Each structure stands twice: as structure tokens, then as C-alpha cells.
Amino acid sequence: MEYDAFLLVSFGGPEGPDDVIPFLENVTRGRGIPAERLAEVAEHYRHFGGVSPINAQNRELLAALAEELPRAGIDLPLYWGNRNWEPYLSKTVAQMRDDGVRRAIAFVTSAYGSYSACGQYLEDIARARAEVGPDAPHIDKLRHFHDHPGFVLPHADAVKAALDTLPDRTPERTRLVFTAHSIPTSMDATSGPDGRRYSTQVRETARLVGGLAALELAWDLVWQSRSGPPQVPWLEPDVNDHLEALAADGVRNVVVSPVGFISDHLEVIWDLDNEAAETARKLGLNFARAATPDTDPRFVSMVCDLVRERIDPAAPRAALGCVPTWDVCPRDCCPAPRRAGS
Ligand SMILES: CC1=C(CCC(=O)O)c2cc3nc(cc4[nH]c(cc5[nH]c(cc1n2)c(C)c5CCC(=O)O)c(CCC(=O)O)c4C)C(CCC(=O)O)=C3C
Numbered sequence: 001m002e003y004d005a006f007l008l009v010s011f012g013g014p015e016g017p018d019d020v021i022p023f024l025e026n027v028t029r030g031r032g033i034p035a036e037r038l039a040e041v042a043e044h045y046r047h048f049g050g051v052s053p054i055n056a057q058n059r060e061l062l063a064a065l066a067e068e069l070p071r072a073g074i075d076l077p078l079y080w081g082n083r084n085w086e087p088y089l090s091k092t093v094a095q096m097r098d099d100g101v102r103r104a105i106a107f108v109t110s111a112y113g114s115y116s117a118c119g120q121y122l123e124d125i126a127r128a129r130a131e132v133g134p135d136a137p138h139i140d141k142l143r144h145f146h147d148h149p150g151f152v153l154p155h156a157d158a159v160k161a162a163l164d165t166l167p168d169r170t171p172e173r174t175r176l177v178f179t180a181h182s183i184p185t186s187m188d189a190t191s192g193p194d195g196r197r198y199s200t201q202v203r204e205t206a207r208l209v210g211g212l213a214a215l216e217l218a219w220d221l222v223w224q225s226r227s228g229p230p231q232v233p234w235l236e237p238d239v240n241d242h243l244e245a246l247a248a249d250g251v252r253n254v255v256v257s258p259v260g261f262i263s264d265h266l267e268v269i270w271d272l273d274n275e276a277a278e279t280a281r282k283l284g285l286n287f288a289r290a291a292t293p294d295t296d297p298r299f300v301s302m303v304c305d306l307v308r309e310r311i312d313p314a315a316p317r318a319a320l321g322c323v324p325t326w327d328v329c330p331r332d333c334c335p336a337p338r339r340a341g342s
């Protein structure tokens with residue numbers, strides 16, 4: 001396959017106090033999120049001056065890719081578009097059309113399947129192309145990378161580094177706790193062609209990271225940042241409830257590793273570094289949060305490898321686990337959940 005552009009597709013985040021409410025309106029339009037939950041999340045952003053870290057992280061990733069892609073022999077102009085904030089994907093795709101781009105390869109900032117992490121980004125791309133019209137570039141999305149060494153190894157090294165900060169790591173008293181963004185159980189059930197792709201992939205990543213970081217330690221997979229109305233079931237247990245259960249079982253030391261994320265999004269720096277850390281403090285647990293891949297050189301190289309794979313079918317497809325990945329998701333693989341009143 002021949003490509004003439006690289007496109008980074010991400011979530012987007014507010015860049016100042018006045019952006020917070022319009023951003024949250026973009027994220028939650030038509031999704032039935034209770035007003036109280038929105039007010040709470042707006043407060044989380046305000047703790048950081050209304051600035052999400054995600055846009056700066058994407059700029060840094062682009063800067064790293066601008067150096068690394070040419071070194072990997074891939075000379076493509078780089079573009080960036082978001083779902084929920086500037087630069088909006090539709091404006092970026094219009095710019096690509098104006099620049100004469102015909103076929104772009106897209107890296108989406110999530111490793112996993114599910115509507116929120118994959119299907120919705122595919123919809124965003126389709127909508128942006130439809131808005132731009134018939135001469136919009138064709139856009140292919142790169143595959144899921146939940147078990148790629150460029151994703152797993154940085155997470156594993158970060159867990160080792162976090163363990164080293166704990167005063168004690170006796171196996172009987174120490175637990176690795178992996179987290180990912182919770183989603184409605186109905187969304188997980190319809191993730192991927194056979195269902196439960198999201199929780200299956202996240203569990204596979206946790207297994208690989210845990211095994212590489214500390215084979216002697218037990219690990220658990222739990223969920224964070226639950227949203228939505230209380231009567232809708234989401235993946236459980238919540239990380240805070242789980243820390244309580246661990247403390248009651250005699251665990252004294254925990255490393256929390258957010259394998260569900262590629263960089264320290266607001267959910268990581270608020271929901272873990274603040275809320276979960278506070279929960280641990282109250283329970284008297286020693287707590288360390290492991291870093292995310294961010295611009296680890298192995299992660300940046302992974303993106304180059306994924307592009308290389310798509311250009312050259314003979315290139316190796318690195319994978320450490322056994323949950324399969326593919327280049328093109330089947331049609332309607334991760335459908336939008338049914339909304340209240342729809
Ligand atoms: C699976 C998943 C990922 C990981 C995959 C991926 O990375 O895409 C993710 C990432 C992110 N989620 C983010 C922010 C938000 N997510 C929300 C709401 C929701 N997330 C959901 C799921 C996910 N979300 C779901 C099912 C909802 C309910 C509403 C809906 O069905 O869409 C809300 C509304 C308020 C709330 O209720 O929390 C906000 C503000 C940010 C930006 C953070 C920053 O600024 O650094 C990022 C990277």
C-alpha cells in the first residue's frame with residue numbers, strides 16, 4: 001500500500017478554563033451523562049487550570065515521530081486531528097484535501113478495541129471525510145497494539161521502577177494493580193467480532209506487563225473513571241474499592257499501572273495520582289503509580305513499525321501475546337451502544 005500522509009487521531013482536551021464546559025459538551029453530547037458527573041469532572045480539570053495534559057502529549061508524540069519516521073525510511077507529512085477539541089479532525093481532513101493528500105495512514109491514541117477506543121474513532125474519521133466531501137483523502141487506521149513490545153515493555157519497565165520506590169515488596173504483602181478506563185458492560189459485550197475484545201485485550205496486556213515486571217507477584221485487573229448513570233452497569237471493580245479489599249486481605253504495598261492508557265491523561269493524574277493515592281493513604285497502603293509509555297523511544301518506534309507493516313506485508317508483525325490483531329476491523333465490529341431514548 002502507498003501512503004502520502006500520516007495522521008494522528010486523538011481525543012482532544014481543553015487548553016484553558018473557558019474550554020472546559022464546551023469540551024465536556026462535545027464529549028458527552030447525546031450520551032446521557034448525569035449533570036452531577038459533568039460538574040465533578042469539570043472540577044477535576046479546574047485543578048489543573050482547565051488544561052488537559054493530552055494535547056501537549058500529542059504534540060510531543062508528533063515531534064518525536066517527525067524525527068523517527070524519516071529515520072525508519074518513512075517520509076510522510078504529519079497531520080493531527082481530535083474528536084473533541086482543536087485541532088478538530090474535520091478541519092485537519094479538509095487541510096489534507098487542500099494539500100493534495102490522497103491516502104493517509106492513521107494512528108489512534110488507544111491500543112484497544114471497543115466502541116470508545118476504536119469504533120468511535122472510525123466513525124469520527126468517516127464523519128470528517130463525509131464533511132469534507134468526495135475529494136476527501138482515503139484514511140486507513142493502524143491495528144490495535146495491546147501486545148506490541150513497544151507498548152508492553154515501557155509499561156513493564158515502569159512497573160519495575162515503581163516497585164523500586166516501595167519500602168517493601170514481599171510477595172505475600174505486595175500486589176500489582178492494573179487499571180483501564182471502565183466502559184459499560186454492554187459496550188464490552190459487543191466489543192470486537194466475538195465480544196469482550198476490550199476486557200480481553202486489557203487483561204492480556206496486564207498479564208504480559210505483570211509477567212515481565214515481576215513474575216513472583218500476583219496481579220489484578222480493575223477499572224477506573226466510571227461515568228454514566230448509576231443504574232447502567234459498567235466494568236467493575238473500581239480501583240478504589242479494590243484497594244480496600246486488598247488492604248482487608250493484608251496487602252501492604254501496591255503498584256498501580258494504568259495499562260489502559262498510552263500517556264498520563266487527566267484520568268491518570270486525577271483519578272489515580274489523586275483519588276486512588278488518597279484511598280491508599282487512608283488505608284495505610286504503600287502506593288506507587290507506574291508511568292505510561294508517552295514518548296518512550298520504544299513506543300515511538302512501535303508507531304513506525306506499525307506503519308511499516310502496512311506499507312510492506314512482508315515486514316514482521318511484532319506481538320508478545322496470543323489475542324489476535326488484524327489490519328481492518330470487520331464492519332460494525334464495535335457498534336455504538338444504544339442510548340437512552342434512542
Ligand atoms: C475506553 C475509554 C478511553 C480509552 C480509549 C481512548 O483513549 O480513547 C477513554 C479515554 C479518554 N476519556 C477522556 C475524557 C472523558 N471521557 C468521558 C466519558 C467516557 N469515557 C469512556 C470511555 C473511554 N474514555 C466512556 C464510555 C465515557 C462515557 C461517555 C461516552 O460514552 O462517551 C468524559 C465525560 C465525563 C465523564 O463522565 O468522565 C471525559 C471528559 C480522555 C481525555 C482525558 C484528558 O483530558 O486528558 C481520554 C483520553
Ligand SMILES: [Fe+2]
Pocket residue numbers: 181
Ligand atoms: Fe473517557
